[in-house]
Each structure stands twice: as C-alpha cells, then as structure tokens.
Amino acid sequence: MSKKPSIPKGTRDFSPAEVVKRNYIMDTIRENFTLYGFQPIETPSFENSDTLMGKYGEEGDRLIFKILNSGDFLRKVDDVLYTEKDSGKITPKISEKALRYDLTVPFARYVVQHQNEIEFPFKRYQIQPVWRADRPQKGRFREFFQCDADVVGSTSLWQEVEFVQLYDAVFTALKLDGVTIKINNRKILSGIAKTIGAEDKLIDFTVALDKLDKIGEEGVKTEMLSKGISESAIQKLQPLFSLKGTAEAQLESLKNLLATSETGLQGVEELSFITNHIKTLGLQTASLQIDVTLARGLNYYTGAIFEVAAPEGVSMGSIGGGGRYDDLTGIFGLKNMSGVGISFGLDRIYLVLEELGLFPETVSAKTKVLFINFGDTESLYAMQAIKKLRAQQITAELYPDNTKMGKQMGHADKRDIPFVILAGDSEMTSQKFTLKNMKTGDQESLGFEELVSRLS
Amino acid sequence: MSKKPSIPKGTRDFSPAEVVKRNYIMDTIRENFTLYGFQPIETPSFENSDTLMGKYGEEGDRLIFKILNSGDFLRKVDDVLYTEKDSGKITPKISEKALRYDLTVPFARYVVQHQNEIEFPFKRYQIQPVWRADRPQKGRFREFFQCDADVVGSTSLWQEVEFVQLYDAVFTALKLDGVTIKINNRKILSGIAKTIGAEDKLIDFTVALDKLDKIGEEGVKTEMLSKGISESAIQKLQPLFSLKGTAEAQLESLKNLLATSETGLQGVEELSFITNHIKTLGLQTASLQIDVTLARGLNYYTGAIFEVAAPEGVSMGSIGGGGRYDDLTGIFGLKNMSGVGISFGLDRIYLVLEELGLFPETVSAKTKVLFINFGDTESLYAMQAIKKLRAQQITAELYPDNTKMGKQMGHADKRDIPFVILAGDSEMTSQKFTLKNMKTGDQESLGFEELVSRLS
Numbered sequence: 001m002s003k004k005p006s007i008p009k010g011t012r013d014f015s016p017a018e019v020v021k022r023n024y025i026m027d028t029i030r031e032n033f034t035l036y037g038f039q040p041i042e043t044p045s046f047e048n049s050d051t052l053m054g055k056y057g058e059e060g061d062r063l064i065f066k067i068l069n070s071g072d073f074l075r076k077v078d079d080v081l082y083t084e085k086d087s088g089k090i091t092p093k094i095s096e097k098a099l100r101y102d103l104t105v106p107f108a109r110y111v112v113q114h115q116n117e118i119e120f121p122f123k124r125y126q127i128q129p130v131w132r133a134d135r136p137q138k139g140r141f142r143e144f145f146q147c148d149a150d151v152v153g154s155t156s157l158w159q160e161v162e163f164v165q166l167y168d169a170v171f172t173a174l175k176l177d178g179v180t181i182k183i184n185n186r187k188i189l190s191g192i193a194k195t196i197g198a199e200d201k202l203i204d205f206t207v208a209l210d211k212l213d214k215i216g217e218e219g220v221k222t223e224m225l226s227k228g229i230s231e232s233a234i235q236k237l238q239p240l241f242s243l244k245g246t247a248e249a250q251l252e253s254l255k256n257l258l259a260t261s262e263t264g265l266q267g268v269e270e271l272s273f274i275t276n277h278i279k280t281l282g283l284q285t286a287s288l289q290i291d292v293t294l295a296r297g298l299n300y301y302t303g304a305i306f307e308v309a310a311p312e313g314v315s316m317g318s319i320g321g322g323g324r325y326d327d328l329t330g331i332f333g334l335k336n337m338s339g340v341g342i343s344f345g346l347d348r349i350y351l352v353l354e355e356l357g358l359f360p361e362t363v364s365a366k367t368k369v370l371f372i373n374f375g376d377t378e379s380l381y382a383m384q385a386i387k388k389l390r391a392q393q394i395t396a397e398l399y400p401d402n403t404k405m406g407k408q409m410g411h412a413d414k415r416d417i418p419f420v421i422l423a424g425d426s427e428m429t430s431q432k433f434t435l436k437n438m439k440t441g442d443q444e445s446l447g448f449e450e451l452v453s454r455l456s
Numbered sequence: 457m458s459k460k461p462s463i464p465k466g467t468r469d470f471s472p473a474e475v476v477k478r479n480y481i482m483d484t485i486r487e488n489f490t491l492y493g494f495q496p497i498e499t500p501s502f503e504n505s506d507t508l509m510g511k512y513g514e515e516g517d518r519l520i521f522k523i524l525n526s527g528d529f530l531r532k533v534d535d536v537l538y539t540e541k542d543s544g545k546i547t548p549k550i551s552e553k554a555l556r557y558d559l560t561v562p563f564a565r566y567v568v569q570h571q572n573e574i575e576f577p578f579k580r581y582q583i584q585p586v587w588r589a590d591r592p593q594k595g596r597f598r599e600f601f602q603c604d605a606d607v608v609g610s611t612s613l614w615q616e617v618e619f620v621q622l623y624d625a626v627f628t629a630l631k632l633d634g635v636t637i638k639i640n641n642r643k644i645l646s647g648i649a650k651t652i653g654a655e656d657k658l659i660d661f662t663v664a665l666d667k668l669d670k671i672g673e674e675g676v677k678t679e680m681l682s683k684g685i686s687e688s689a690i691q692k693l694q695p696l697f698s699l700k701g702t703a704e705a706q707l708e709s710l711k712n713l714l715a716t717s718e719t720g721l722q723g724v725e726e727l728s729f730i731t732n733h734i735k736t737l738g739l740q741t742a743s744l745q746i747d748v749t750l751a752r753g754l755n756y757y758t759g760a761i762f763e764v765a766a767p768e769g770v771s772m773g774s775i776g777g778g779g780r781y782d783d784l785t786g787i788f789g790l791k792n793m794s795g796v797g798i799s800f801g802l803d804r805i806y807l808v809l810e811e812l813g814l815f816p817e818t819v820s821a822k823t824k825v826l827f828i829n830f831g832d833t834e835s836l837y838a839m840q841a842i843k844k845l846r847a848q849q850i851t852a853e854l855y856p857d858n859t860k861m862g863k864q865m866g867h868a869d870k871r872d873i874p875f876v877i878l879a880g881d882s883e884m885t886s887q888k889f890t891l892k893n894m895k896t897g898d899q900e901s902l903g904f905e906e907l908v909s910r911l912s
Binding site for chain 2: 003004005006007008011012013014015016019020023034035036037039040041042043044045046047048051062063065066067068070071072073074075077082085086087088090091094095096097099109110112113114117119121123124129131133143151154155156158159161162165169277280281332333365367373379380383384387390393394395396397398400401411414415
C-alpha cells in the first residue's frame, strides 16, 4: 500500500495540542459534575440493535451505524428473503449490534437493567463518544463526544435549579463569561397551543415560533397561517411577541395568556420556581433567560427545556441543552421514572474557547526541558538527573540519539520546549548543568537543586 | 418491549465505583506518560477497512468488527457476486469501515498521514478502547481499553531503558510493589535458532521454549523433537536451561552460546546496554529480569521484547508488554521508521489491585454530605450553603424531595455518604447547621465556617 492513508469522512485524528485542550474542557466538566454529586457510569460502545432501533424516529434509525455479524453472516438469511435483495429487510438478519447514537437511551437501558443495584434518585454523568451516519459538514461529525448529566427518580424542581447552577459553574470555570441559559417549559407550549385552539398543530406551531429570531414576527405569523393556524388564533398569540422585561413580568404576562389552561399555568409555576430560586441563589457569570420560543426535542421533553447560547458576538449554535422527560425508562418497561438532564456540546465549546483565546497557557502537552545527548557517558549523567527531575513532577527528556547539536536544538525548538540542558565533560566534573533558556538564549550553570527551583 | 434489556456479550457496563477505579489507574498511567515526555493523540474508533485488514493475520481479519455501509448497501453488490451468497466475498462490498483492533496500526497510519506535521523522534501515548470479535471468556472482552506509549523515529536504546523506568514508575505509583519486568531480544532468539541449525524452525522453537515455565525442561525438549528439531541441536541448547545468577552472568553465558552468531551477539549487547544502565539508574519497586524464553509477538518485534508479571503470589497473566519493531510504518509506505513501545493491561491491573486491596480509600465517587430536605424554605437555606460548600470543593447535595426523614437518611446510608446535615427552623434562625456523622451517629451544631473545616 503506497497510497497515503486516510481516515473515514466525518471522523478526526486529534493531535497532542488538541487532545490536551479537549481534556481540559472534559476535566472541567467532570470536576463540576462530581462536585454536584453526579456519579460516572460507562456503557459499551455498541448495544444490541433492538435497544437502539425505534428510539430516535425513522431518521435516527437510518443514521445508526450497524455492525456486521461475525463469521458466515449470510447463512442465517433465508433464501427467499435473500432473493429480494432488500437492504432494509436484510439488515436485522446480518447485524445484531449497533454503535451508540446518544447517551440517553443507553442510560435508560442501564437504569432498567441495573434497577436493583441503583439507589434512587440516581444522579449519573457520562462522557463518551457517540456515532451518527449523518452527512458530515462544518462542525458536524460522525464521531463525537457527549457530556451528559442526568437525575432519574425524582420530579423535584430543585434539580432544574441545580442544573442551571451547574451550567453556570462549568462555564465560569472555563472563563467563558456571559453565556445565556435559556429556559422554557413544554407545558407552556402545550398551554399556548390549547389556548389558541391549535392543539393538533403543536408541532407546526412550535417549529414556526422557534424561528422568531431568524424570520421575525411577521415571518412566524405567515408560516403559521400557511400551516393552517387561523388568523384569530394567531391574534391571541400577540402577547408572546412582546414578552419583555424581568422574568417576573414575563411570567405575569404568560399567566394571563394561559389563564384557561391548567397545563399552561403549571408550566408557568414551574418556570417561576426555577427563576425565583436562581435569583435568590445568584449565578456567577451566566444569565438565565425565559425563552418561550425554545422548543428543542419537543417530542421528548415533558417539562423544563434548557438551551445555552454562547456569549454575544460569538456566532455559534447552542453549546448545551437539556430538559425533563417524564418517562425516561418506559421504553424499557420501567414506568414512572422521571428524568431531567443536561448536555454540554464539547466540539462547539472547544471552538468558542479557541475563538476567544480562552485556553489557559498551562493547557499544553509540552515537555519542560530536553537534555542534549553528547554520547553514552554524558547521557547516563543526564538520565540520572532526569530521573530526579521527574520525581519532582518536572517533565524532562533526553534526546535519544547522539547527533549534531544543531539538530537536537532544532528538535527542542520545533517542539516548543522552553529549556535545554547541556551537560558534557566539564559539567560532569563539576556536577553542574548548563541550562539554556530557548526563548531568551540565556545560559547559566546550575547545581541540581538550583536547576529544580528554576524549572519548577 | 417488556423483556429486561441486556448488553452484547463480551461488553460491560461500568458502575460509578468501577469507573472511578478505572480512571485512577488510567490517570496514574497518563501522569507518568506525560512526565516522561509522551504526548497524547487520539484516532477515530473506526478506520477505513483497508487500513486494518491484512495487518493482524488471517485470524485478526476475522476478529475485526466491520461496520455495515449506510443506506441501500446491497445496491453496490453486483448480481453475479450476490448470487454466490458468500459472506467473505460480499463483506468488502457492503462494509468499508471497521472498528479499531489495536492502537498500534492506527498509530502507524497516523504517523504516515501526518508525517509532515510531526517532529521526530515522536513520543506518543494513546489510551482508547479497542474491539475484537473474540470468544468472550473470563478476563477477555470484546471491548477493552489499551494504554500504549511508543516512540517512533529513533533506534536509540536509551528508549528501551526509559520504558523499563516507566513501567517501574507507574507500578510504584499504583503501590503495586514487586512486579517483574522480563526482557528479551528477538535477535537472541534468532541467534540461538541459527546456532543450533534450526533457523527455519524459529517459530516452533520459540513456541516450545516459551512453555518452559509450564511443561519444564523435558517437556520443552520433547516438543522440540516432535517439531523436527534434532537431538544434537537440542543438546546445544543446554546452557539456556541453566541460565542463572546475575544479569551479567547470564549475558556471559549467552555470549558464549552465541559466539558464532553476529545477530545473536548484537542481541546480547543490546540487552547488556539496557540491564547495565538500569542497574546504575536503579528501579524503585520493580525488578528487571532477563528471560530468554520470552517470545511474545515474535512476528512483529525485531529487537527488545518486554513483558511485566504481577508480584509473586498473584496468579495473573502478564499485566504489560511491548517491544521494538524496526519497520512500524512500512505497511503504509513510510520506510525506516523504527518504533519501540509498551502497553499496560488495564483490566488485569484492575483485578490485581482489587485482589491485593490496593485501591486507595480516596478513590471513590462518593458525595461528602447530603442535606435533608424539610421543604422549600429550608431547602433554599440548604442550597445557599451547598453553593458555598461546592465553591470550597466539597461535594454536597440536597435530597431533592421532601419525603420522610427515614427515607432520606436511608438514601445517605445506602450511598455510603459519610455526613448528613439537618437544617430546619431552629438552625435557620440561629444560622447554624446540625451535622450528623453517619458512622458514629454523633451530631453537632456548627456555624458555616466550622462546617467547612469539619468537611474539608
């Protein structure tokens, strides 16, 4: 094979600089998950197909990566079916496993499978890759990490309060000030649809409303009309378009608008609980904003809906989202398990931190000091020092080969290693080390203890 | 679906306690990799099939998990081929991607693909899962993590020296004292085979020799005879069976035995370089042992061969291994790139640490303190304290629901949470917190500052 090798489209190699930055984000998220009492679980990369299929809609089923059975997989396909040559029909006969599509369905499966070992309410987090056979495009990959925290087994709204705090804690720790945590409630959307007599058009209605930012008030109205929502119904929506001011004021308007919908009023009450308590508890750098146009994952969420927007001026879709789903584990036969959770968008957060220059300088995979190789005797002297430096947690290396000094210095330079040590005959005799600062070019002769303090 | 869900055989769910312990091992390995100047890379979970196929022998090809093409994958299969219904022949037509089988081939692919961005010698580490369609059995899984460190681009034996130190550093950090790092050299095995005139029987010869521990000297000789190695050849091997004493003494015997084989003598010299320098540099808790019966991955390694055995008394296969391969990237068209590397067996190390009770108590996913929920007003008081505790890095939680106290205490108990805080009316009035030690049952009334110092 002489063709230069490549990787499948939609996948990525990560260089050392990238891995270190990604780990910085994931470690920050992980630390805060832990601080909030979430416990890590991990599930297999592939699940039995029947665990995943049918859980993400028809589109989802198509986008799930299926794993071919091992061995003589065609033997199990009966000849009549085989003759049809129908990919869709043959798939379940030749593939029994599939790659994880998200972390929520495997979590639900985990909870049901291990229900007797789990103490509820169960706060779990999970940071693992998922795979989707989506058409790759800028910022959309076929393999990417999800970072999810969920609680299952309680309907308490304190959990929603805590998730708002958790978003604030993580983005504050990442120095990403000024994110907006948008919040809505599915019950409010249902209530509005009912109030305007368009209950049967809930999806069309929310899809149109969701576009308010992009196409404006008139655009939304036109789209609703075209979907068969009546003029008079749309008229009743007017207060939605002029929701302004404090959370309290907005909630007051919504209360009036939804006066005849019990569900709607319950949504308002839930939103009030969260916004009031967050107001009292305070956020560090994020702000919480009611957004009744927010409808993500509508088929899924039953209560709170969250979405996090990057700070103003950064053009990037949402960098996090989540919500409550009242029947998380019902798909696997365990009823009455309410779940609520949030997710962090690792790839987008990465891009935002990069754009704003927010990765700390210390986030680097760099070696601190390289010892020049002058031959075996000198190298042994170097290796003795290196051993002691590493014991002091200082990243140190010997250039492995005794080649030209220029090449070795060039290696340090290209790898951006800040210090080089030259230790030849005279240094060995005096038990010293010549330390060269690669930035300034300064050299100094140091004993081992001085060396440690210079490099620490 | 009312059947209790399950996961594919050979895969595992990891509970919080298990994830935390696995992370402890991986973090320890990662820290030491970093300290030694290795840089992390990550590669995609699946590669193009032609990157992997043919790299692990016929058996390997069979054990690689293949991913079914998306969409109407049968459309690309021509009718004549289709009619044959031959799984092997159809596979490449309906599957273009496959799950990573190890980390070495993807690393070689990475090096060749990114050769212009890489500064050589390149020290990389990689900790990622791999997948093999092996028959699952005790300790053998279809999904497992590999933890590899390799250097590519230099033939310097200082690297072998460093890998011995690295093994010692990691196992010392894990408090797993007394591991044995066995070392051999492919050139010695080749030299012996040549010396006894059995060059064409190198594999049979090493396979037999490898069993010395299990079947003893006579058993090995019998097996060699049965493989067609002559009586007189076997006679010449006698010194091998009585290799004893210091590394120096063993190397001296080998030198005599291999006097007529240039390759063999070179192997002895390489081994001497490593053992001599390790002797001077010293190891912390591991010991280095020459083992000429060691032959793992013979088709692959060209120089040093490493294997790590658990401390005496622990019955467990090798917990690490590695070696040098002179032509790592040749399979992808980049010649003359020598590589040397080692691997840590995460699952086995886990079992050994578990068996010996070596996981530190601090390695736990436990929450430090749970606030009892007495209702919304009290919960808000609790949440204000929790917020401040978390800011001090103390893992704190509110029980989400206002249920019976016994149930809440039981929750703390079952989750092994060491402290519970009761804060009701009287505590709120006096701005205090009643802290209950769940082990001793002791209760004390504390101000916030005292609380922090008690929990820190």
